[in-house]
Amino acid sequence: MTATAGYGQALxxxxxxxxxxxxxxxxxxxxxxxxxxxxxxxxxxxxxxxxASLATRLRRAMEAAGVGASLFWHLQxxxxxxxxxxxxNGILVVAVAEPDVNVGLVRLELLRAAEVVG
Amino acid sequence: xxDEIKKLxxxxxxxxxxxxxxxxxxxxxxxxxxxxxxxxxxTGLERHPHxxxxxxxxxxxxxxxxxxxxxxxxxxxxxxxxxxHIGALKGLAFLYFKVGDVEQAAAHxxxxxxxxxxxxxxxxxxxxxxxGQVPQDTPGTAPAAAPSPSPAPVEEPxxxxxxxxxxxxxxxxxxxAEEGLLLLDASGRVLGGALKNAQGQxxxxxxxxxxxxxSQEAARTTKLLGLGKWTxxxxxxxxxxxxxxxxxxxALLLVVRDRAVPMGRLAIIAQRAAGAARRWLEAHG
Numbered sequence: 432m433t434a435t436a437g438y439g440q441a442l443x444x445x446x447x448x449x450x451x452x453x454x455x456x457x458x459x460x461x462x463x464x465x466x467x468x469x470x471x472x473x474x475x476x477x478x479x480x481x482x483a484s485l486a487t488r489l490r491r492a493m494e495a496a497g498v499g500a501s502l503f504w505h506l507q508x509x510x511x512x513x514x515x516x517x518x519x520n521g522i523l524v525v526a527v528a529e530p531d532v533n534v535g536l537v538r539l540e541l542l543r544a545a546e547v548v549g
Numbered sequence: 550x551x552d553e554i555k556k557l558x559x560x561x562x563x564x565x566x567x568x569x570x571x572x573x574x575x576x577x578x579x580x581x582x583x584x585x586x587x588x589x590x591x592t593g594l595e596r597h598p599h600x601x602x603x604x605x606x607x608x609x610x611x612x613x614x615x616x617x618x619x620x621x622x623x624x625x626x627x628x629x630x631x632x633x634h635i636g637a638l639k640g641l642a643f644l645y646f647k648v649g650d651v652e653q654a655a656a657h658x659x660x661x662x663x664x665x666x667x668x669x670x671x672x673x674x675x676x677x678x679x680x681g682q683v684p685q686d687t688p689g690t691a692p693a694a695a696p697s698p699s700p701a702p703v704e705e706p707x708x709x710x711x712x713x714x715x716x717x718x719x720x721x722x723x724x725x726a727e728e729g730l731l732l733l734d735a736s737g738r739v740l741g742g743a744l745k746n747a748q749g750q751x752x753x754x755x756x757x758x759x760x761x762x763x764s765q766e767a768a769r770t771t772k773l774l775g776l777g778k779w780t781x782x783x784x785x786x787x788x789x790x791x792x793x794x795x796x797x798x799x800a801l802l803l804v805v806r807d808r809a810v811p812m813g814r815l816a817i818i819a820q821r822a823a824g825a826a827r828r829w830l831e832a833h834g
Contacts, residue, residue: 474773481770485763489784489791492759496805497746498789505784506767509777513770527774535630539599 438466441524441544448540450532452511456548457523459483465522473527478513482525486517503538516541522548550580561589566596571606578610586610601631608640617644625813633664639671646678653817654678719829723822729806732826735799737761741829744805747788756803763793764801781819783812792819796826 438456445454446468453469455478462483467475490500506513514526514537524544526537557573570593577586590607597603608623621644627637638661645654658675665671719741720726730742737757744753767779782793785808792804792815804819 472775477773478770481766481773485766485770485782488759488763488766489782492756492763492803493784493786493789493791495752495755495759496744496786496789496791497748497752498791498805498807499787501784501786503785504782506770506779507781507783508771508774508779510771511774511776513774513776531632533631535599535601535626535632538629 437547439468441547442466442468444540444544444547445524445526445537448526448533448537450529451537452527452529454527454544455479455482455523455525457483457525459486459517459521459523469527478527479525482513482515482523486515486523490517503541505534505538514538514541516545518545518548520549524548550576554580565592568593568597568600571602574606574610578606578613583610583614587614599630601627601634601637604630605634605636605640608637612640612643617647620644621814622811625811628813633660635661635665635668635671638664639674642674642678651678720822720825723825724818725804725806729804730822731757731803731805732796732829733757733760733801733803735762735764735801740800741826742803744803747807760793760801760803764795764799767793767795781816783816785812790815792816794819794823796823797830800826800830802826 441456442454445451453467453473455467455469455475456465457463457479458465462480464475464479469475485506486501486504489504493499493501501517503514503516509530511530512528512532512534514528514534516524518524524541526541528537554573554576557569557576560569561567561573570589574586574589574593577589587610590603590610594603594607604623604627608620608627611620611623620640624637624640624644627634628641631637638657642654642657642661645657655675655678658671658678661668661671662675718726719732720730723730727743728745731739731744731753732741734740737760739753739757743751744756746752767782771777771779780794784791789805789807790810790812792812794802796802802819802823804815804822806815806818
């Protein structure tokens with residue numbers, strides 16, 4: 432399987448969950464979009480940059496606090512959520528979701544997608 | 550009921566992966582055989598760990614056994630799997646009533662009512678909540694069944710932060726005030742609380758430095774996505790969980806606990822600490 436096909440498969444796992452508006456793979460280091468399946472109107476590149484920046488701050492803060500690197504994080508907002516799983520190879524698996532999404536299920540699919548990505 | 554239990558037990562023995570354990574444990578629970586119900590539910594959960602109904606069932610058994618802490622965890626888990634699970638919302642509302650947090654109880658019942666507008670039980674419980682009365686029974690227990698004792702709501706002591714402020718630090722009186730709660734301003738300056746790592750070393754300043762600007766970035770991200778105001782960031786670490794929230798404006802509140810504390814409970818701790826922080830910030834504004 433090519434890397435691109437693997438990325439598509441990983442994103443499919445996430446976007447098939449009800450209430451997920453889109454998913455992205457983002458380079459954690461520079462915030463660049465590696466692959467995306469987003470609904471129209473979502474500015475992928477800008478969201479990717481901010482997600483990567485937040486991920487870096489969180490990772491450093493959590494490591495400094497002694498709780499280790501983050502395995503999953505979830506930015507909650509009144510109108511929805513951004514859910515993120517960092518992978519060991521520096522990719523962030525990101526989902527944008529509606530407020531009533533099944534967070535537990537999205538988390539599981541993000542973790543599965545992270546395994547596919549590597 | 551005994552025949553039904555025998556029949557279900559036999560079915561479960563033949564097919565251990567079957568979901569019949571839900572019905573069996575519920576029947577045992579209704580019969581008051583809580584230890585047997587507990588065993589059946591645990592075995593079922595081991596095979597179906599992502600089944601919200603199984604966590605809800607186990608929570609009700611634990612609540613009947615007065616093990617409210619673990620019941621909370623199980624209902625919290627059910628909601629993480631299925632955010633509109635009626636049983637879990639009712640269950641958490643029940644536990645909030647027990648500790649006197651009527652506001653949270655009503656909020657959970659309102660969420661249950663949104664998900665199931667025709668559920669009369671929810672409507673009745675909500676009416677009781679708004680009237681300031683406490684539901685009598687564990688959720689899922691028919692009113693005619695053996696009523697669980699209904700202790701009066703426990704009045705939580707007012708956090709010291711709500712007392713005369715000249716004497717109170719921001720999180721005084723709250724659990725973890727000196728090792729797991731931190732209040733920062735927008736630039737990462739520590740306004741109150743402190744953090745210690747597992748070795749007992751003070752890591753307050755290091756953590757604060759990394760969190761400077763997080764509140765603004767979270768706000769920019771949700772604005773860009775059209776998601777409205779951000780309300781929190783929950784993160785799982787390898788050996789602990791953190792929760793971030795903005796009690797006011799650009800201030801940032803951080804709660805850190807080890808992994809034994811479920812994320813749902815962390816959010817509640819954060820909510821209470823945010824209340825204390827808001828009062829403190831208003832008084833020191």
